[in-house]
Amino acid sequence: MKLAREIVVIFTLLVTINSDGHSLLPVETSKEEDSGTASTQVNVINADQRDTEEFVPTMEWQEIKPGQSIPKGLHVRINFETGLKEAKILVPESDTNEESIGSNAISPPLEEALKRIASSKDAPGLTQDSNPSVNQKQKWRSMKEIKESFTKQNMTISSEMEIVSSLYERLLKETQDNDSMLALDDLEFYVHKYDNAVYFSDLGGVVLLKHLINASSQPDIVAKAALTLGSAMQSNAYVARAAIKAGIMPALLGRLRTAVFNTTLSNRLIFAISSLVRADSEGVNDLAAQGGSKIFRSIIAGDEYGLKSKVKVYTLVDDLLTTESEMTPATRKFLLEDDLVKQMCHQLSRLLPLTPQAAQVDKLISFLEASLSLSLCKEHYEELQPSLSALEVGYGQRMKDPDMGEFYQSIVERIKLCSSQMASKTSTKHEEL
Template sequence: MNCLAYLASSALRWNLILLLSAFLFCSCLSEQTPEFALTEVKEKKMHETENEEVTVEDELDPEDQEAFYPTREWQTVKPGQAVPAGLHMRLNLQTGKNEARIPDPENEKNGMKYKKKDKRLGKVNVDSNLYTPQELKKALAKFKEGVTESTEEEKAKLEGIKQKFRPIDELKKEFEELNMQIETDFEIMTKLISKFNSSNSSLDEKAAALNDLEYYVHQVDNAQNMLCVGGLQLVINELNGTEAVLKELSAFVLGSALSSNPKVQVEAIEGGALQKLLMILGTEQPLSLKKKALFALSSMLRHFPYAQQQFLKHGGLQILRSFFREKGAEVLCIRVVTLLYDMIVEKALLHDFEGNSEQMKEKIEQYEQINLVPVIMEQGWCTIISDLLGMPEHDTREKVLKTVHLLMASCRDQYREDQKLNSTLNILRREYEELVSEEQKSGENDSYFRELLINVNEILQNLR
């Protein structure tokens, strides 16, 4: 009996607990109902707001949909839209979408303001109430197109700038035309040589071709290319021609091609250029032709010992000596003295050069076979050269003084017996002493006449 009473009382207690739990659960449900109703109202209001925003956004371009324009009401943030920093964000549990809005004024007082940040431009305060979506759309369209409203002054300035420059298409077209007309030096030289060698070309055309050809052969490569087309031999053969103007221009071309060009020097001497040039210089010819022939001869002899040997062998010094007996040939005489001076110095400098290469040894052996100074002494060049000191030009005197000083060791006996030379040197000394004194008074540091005076005094000292 006691057991039954205990069971009954236990069952009664569990029933009371279950009834109390049910009552509390119902009470909670009744309290939540108004809240759910309020949420439905709010969501309905949000849906209306969203519909209004959609209507506005539908008027915008598809590219503008990416921009999010915040207001003080909650708006749905669509996928891909850029949301400015500083907005309030929330997740709508009913729709599952993100929403954002501008903070309330009460929060703004606490320092929370909407700001649009740009890494390049810095912070810019934006009030969305001042701009409508349509205005933002127009501004964004202009920004994308890079178009700004220009004043009439700016348009005129831009037009003036355009007129100063030519269109790129026009320039490209002209460059294409120019490229089609560009010719290499080799092609131009080939045409010039063909025109010079053509029997249909007039005398003036041949002369013009040679004159143009001389311009190109100054370059070492062009002069060597002239060998490939046979131009060098044509020029050498023309030295025996009948037209003086063509002979003169041919010698001019030859001299320019020979200058510091060993390959052309070898080809020229093998082609008979040396004999033809000596023939012109040893016969009665116009002075202008002899000038060009002497220029070509000098270009051939300089730094070419084999040509110097052949020059002496063919009596070249005797031919050049004849210039000193001709009237009006002083310019040729000075050039001859300069050539002799250079040839003597070449050999002297080579002896001072220290080199063990086979090529240098061979070159020294070639120069050893040139006996220029002994031939100068035998043919009386010592006096012939010193007599040029009587010329009035200082430049001529400078070249002659250097040559006399260079020949002093070999020509000392002849110079000591030459009373005319001693008298001329004393006159020059007094003259240059006065000029040096005038230079000192004027404050000139680089004294040209001082150098000449030193040369005169050194020669006089060696003659004592």
């Protein structure tokens, strides 16, 4: 070979094993130009210290990046013009023509190394592109592309409204309770979304659920239908108005009146009533007109209904009291003139000591705060004071809890404020006498 101005040092990589059992790689550490010659000094580094990225050789010279591992059997040189170390696939001197390069130019060890590199590039989770944003774009496909892919495989993807429509049709046709429960389970999930609930209502879904609540002999079916209806009406005035128009309140109250000793059923019926009342003020008028106050009084006073059902009634009435400025005459009559709130204040003194959960106590205290702001329940202030004092002591001892301490402290502070207000009003009442 002729010597060029750029003297290229070509050597074949040899890999040895050190005494610790680690691979050792030749690394160029120095070079010098002296009278057209070049010399190299080879040092070694531990293979565990090098970068894990593999060098992929071709027939052309390529730069070897610092720390990059190199397969066996390559031609390696130092380019004196750039100062970079480069490598390419080794070609025997006797086979320099293009034909031989295309046939048996690659040595067996190098061929095996290249196979390992290729297989690692195709491994799951690895991509040729190192740009994460590009990989994400390739990973995610549009719904149109997904549907086209499924169509080719004789599969389809339905929109949520199509699913709601299918579930509605299933409920119309189902005669088996288990099948109806499954359909209601799925439907309750979808009607949480506003548009799905409106679409279900337009299909006649509210009327269908009313029929199930009225006609089903299975408490589980009635409870699931009430839960689905409540989910559809929650913060959805459109569905609530459709429910009022369909006459849903009499159906809910009728079932609630007989839902004794069935906590799940009564809880879900009260949930549906609360969703209707909160979503549309006309619902309160319906509740009052259909004897809702009488049924609520029986719930909070009777042992036939569970504690959770009682707390739900207190929570609903609390919501109505806090919107006192927006009360319609029917709402005012329902809350004030029918003695509902007075009865609830009386029962509160008995209920507070029986309530073990702080979240439920929080809701009962909220009702008391609303009634105090409206100067209601005056005759029950004295009987409430012992229950509040006991709660204040109990939750005061739990204020150091690392997880719930702050919540317990807020309950104690609110109890103190209510007690202070009641003491002031009681003192004023005694002075007037």
